[in-house]
Amino acid sequence: MDAAVLHEYGTPQFGTFDDPVKLTGTEIVDVTAAAISHFDLFLASGQHFLSPSQFPFVAGREGVGRLADGRRVYFAAPISPYGSMAQQTMVASQGLIEVPDGVDDAVAAALGNxxxxxxxxxxxxxxxxxxxxxxxxxxxxxxxxxxxxxxxxxxxxxxxxxxxxxxxxxxxxxxxxxxxxxxxxxxxxxxxxxxxxxxxxxxxxxxxxxxxxxxxxxxxxxxxxxxxxxxxxxxxxxxxxxxxxxxxxxxxxxxxxHVSLERRTTVYRHMAELAGQGRLIVPVERMPLQQVEQAWERQRAGTRQRLVLMP
CATH class of the missing domain: 3.40.50.720 (NAD(P)-binding Rossmann-like Domain)
Structure with missing residues (x-):
């Protein structure tokens, strides 16, 4: 599958990665949008205790996609070595938030953290x-x-x-x-x-x-x-x-x-509904996954919009 891959700490490169295989207690998500944040850069630098220690791995911590049953979900913290910046990722079955109708994928991804x-x-x-x-x-x-x-x-x-x-x-x-x-x-x-x-x-x-x-x-x-x-x-x-x-x-x-999943789910869905109604404006710029290196550098330089990669 296409993915933003790190072979060493630093900037991910557009390339290919093995497709995830479903395990007990996990779901495979067909990713439609993956947001970039400073936290992604921090993890990819190797300076955070959550930074993966084995290479290669796929970058990205949050996004939106579809499950096998068709449900559209927001997800965070994919299971390593998979990340959100790929055509597919693997996530724990618990912790997914269903995205309400009326809000597009990029906005829904940007609304997460x-x-x-x-x-x-x-x-x-x-x-x-x-x-x-x-x-x-x-x-x-x-x-x-x-x-x-x-x-x-x-x-x-x-x-x-x-x-x-x-x-x-x-x-x-x-x-x-x-x-x-x-x-x-x-x-x-x-x-x-x-x-x-x-x-x-x-x-x-x-x-x-x-x-x-x-x-x-x-x-x-x-x-x-x-x-x-x-x-x-x-x-x-x-x-x-x-x-x-x-x-x-x-x-x-x-x-x-420190926030319960129930509270996060309620708040996320409410904000997504507001965004879908035009009552909450989310500053988003969509970029193709192939441009992950350019997006990474823009994030490092500082941006006032949430950059969202579209696989």
Whole structure:
């Protein structure tokens, strides 16, 4: 079968790989769309504890496809040496999510980890209350763009999008952000956050950490909640205990592996239905599997769309 194959750590190459053979407790998926993420690059670099240790193997962690009985499913974490970036893959029978009608394969694939990392921090961790003000740090990335929209769907009264790319900040306003903060040009992030929020902030969804987060916590209201999802701006912050006490702040972590399959299934299907209805815009660019090397380099350089390979 055609596949994106790694013969050593680094960039996969378009080639061929043995077809998977069904084992007990597994399913063979005819892949129709495979999303690329930074996590795929991390695994392929050999620097993650989940990186396969034997070569060759097929790249890719998530995608959409059809089972033998015709069901269309979203899948994650194929069984090594198989990956999502191939005509077929092997997955555990448990953990598959049926994709609802009305949403195309590429969007359904792109909605996986990125969509869950947008919706669940708001609904499950922060338990957003309708009418509250939300600040999304890192709103110009894939998950951030979806988080801005998810906050609106969940009833946020005001959504502030913060990021570094001016063009993308204009785009997230089109997606529903009420105001934006440019993390690069602001002289005082605390003041900029408060001005954009027209007051203090109830919920902070944080994909960046570092100095932008330090400032955001200072702009939070009493009882404010921060959900930590990513660390693109640094792994450390300086945090005064007095700030946490005086504002009664709560900091949550988010990791998709801690979310039950039932909750992930419910949220994924709901987001897919919203996307199918045009109420959730997923930034997707489709590329043929044959162009995996070009797609890989674009992902490494940074892209504001989810690149999706079509086998």
């Amino acid at each position: 990125a969509g869950l990392a947008a919706w669940l921090p708001l609904e499950w961790r922060a338990q957003l209350i309708p009418g509250e003000t939300v600040l999304v740090l890192g709103a110009t990335g894939i998950a951030g763009q979806l988080a801005v929209q998810a906050a609106k769907v969940l009833g946020a009264g005001r959504v502030v999008a913060a990021g570094r790319n001016a063009d993308m900040l204009r785009r997230v306003q089109e997606l529903g952000a009420d105001a934006t903060v440019n993390l690069t040009t602001s002289d005082s992030l605390v003041a900029s956050y408060r001005e954009a929020a027209q007051g203090e902030i109830d919920v902070i969804i944080d994909y960046v950490w570092g100095p932008p987060t330090e400032a955001a916590l200072q702009a939070a209201t009493v009882g404010g909640r921060l959900v930590q999802v990513g660390t693109t701006a640094g792994n450390e912050i300086t945090l005064k205990g007095s700030l946490i006490r005086n504002q009664s702040l709560t900091i949550f972590g988010y990791a998709s592996g």
